[in-house]
Amino acid sequence: MNKAKLYLKKLKNIRFGTIKAINAADEAIDEQLIYPSETFVMPAIKDIFGQPHSDFVNHEAAMPSFYVRCFNNAFCFTNREEVFSGKKDVIVEYTSQKTNPRIGESKKMFYRSKKREVNATAAHLSLSGLENNYYHFLTECLARVYLLEQSKFKPEFYIIANHLPFQAELLGLLGISADRIIPTNSDLLLRVKTLIVPDLVNNWSKIHYRGFEGYQKQWQPAWIVNLYRERISLLTNASNERKKIYISRDKASYRNFENHKEANSIFTQLGFETYYLEEMSITRQIELFANAGFIAGIHGAGFANLYFASTDAKVLEIFPEYYHDSSYRILSKTLGLSYSYLIGTTTGSETIPPQKENLYIDISQLKQALVTFISE
Secondary structure (H helix, E strand, C coil): CCHHHHHHHHHHHHHHCECCEECHHHHCCEEEEEECCEEEEECCCCCCCCCCCCCCCCEEEEECCEEEEEEEEEEEECCCCCEECCCCCEECCCCCCCCCCCCCCECHHHHHCCEEEEEEEEEECCCCCHHHCHHHHHHHHHHHHHHHHCCCCCCCEEECCCCCHHHHHHHHHCCCCHHHEECCCCCCEEEEEEEEEECCCCCCEEEEECCEEEEECCCCCHHHHHCCCCCCHHHHCCCCCCEEEEECCCCCCCCCECCHHHHHHHHHHCCCEEECHHHCCHHHHHHHHHCEEEEEEECCHHHHHHHHCCCCCEEEEEECCCCCCCHHHHHHHHHCCEEEEEECEECCCCCCCHHHCCEECCHHHHHHHHHHHHHC
């Protein structure tokens, strides 16, 4: 930051004051412990052929306790995850970042923002846009809804994203009607009479994939298994057909098979039905995964539907050579699903981030992998 910008920032800070950090336990008028802290243990996983890989080693991670807390006359922006006290101090715990980004900022944002008073009890569930991703909405946003439901606190309104079809459909399945939602697709500043805030389950560490920076999930709480299995009637009434399903990424713009025609043919030969989840309603996706015995495909957001799979389902996740996101092996472990993986060969330029690279898969190797997968 140059000297002129530093000077302007200093002037704003002098005029409006800076945002100070406070702890949730000190500011809350009431709180409830929902789940105590625990240790997450992820065992090492070998690939479908029984071979180890350096990215799939065992690790342990300490998880925090999970609380739901209430705050008097607190502030929040509809499209941001941070929460502020009545004095406009930021509550440090409510961020998916390692450090709350609002600490030390000018309070000018409070004076120039569009404001609305909410003379009611509302639950703040925004994740600063992260919830617009299917996996993050299912995992981190709706996990906060679950924590809220386990508490004694009952909101009149929910500050939560519902502008995307999958968000609205899932909220409806969970019994949260649109007339009780304050949407997050604006930057409105709210001052809420009683603001209820569940803790965040977001966690990550930085990792480098062939020189590109990325992020890896470290843990998943054991109670995450309860998010949907007993709460959505489509799951309790599933017939468990043990279907073999292949989640295709042919219509995605990246992370596809370079030799997709040959790969698709092998899946078909071995009895897999091909599905394009982006063309399906959430209800149809839930039904599909609830009745699946074998689930295979290249890593992507569609695997978030593992939440809806039966406990005896088996998962085969296929990766490009240099990008091995941990989200779904951690989720499979937590849900008690049988999990394995297969790694292809990257064919793209080294200027492309590994997350975006397509992969080539040896067809005889793929066939052998799938035969092993469905016959174990």
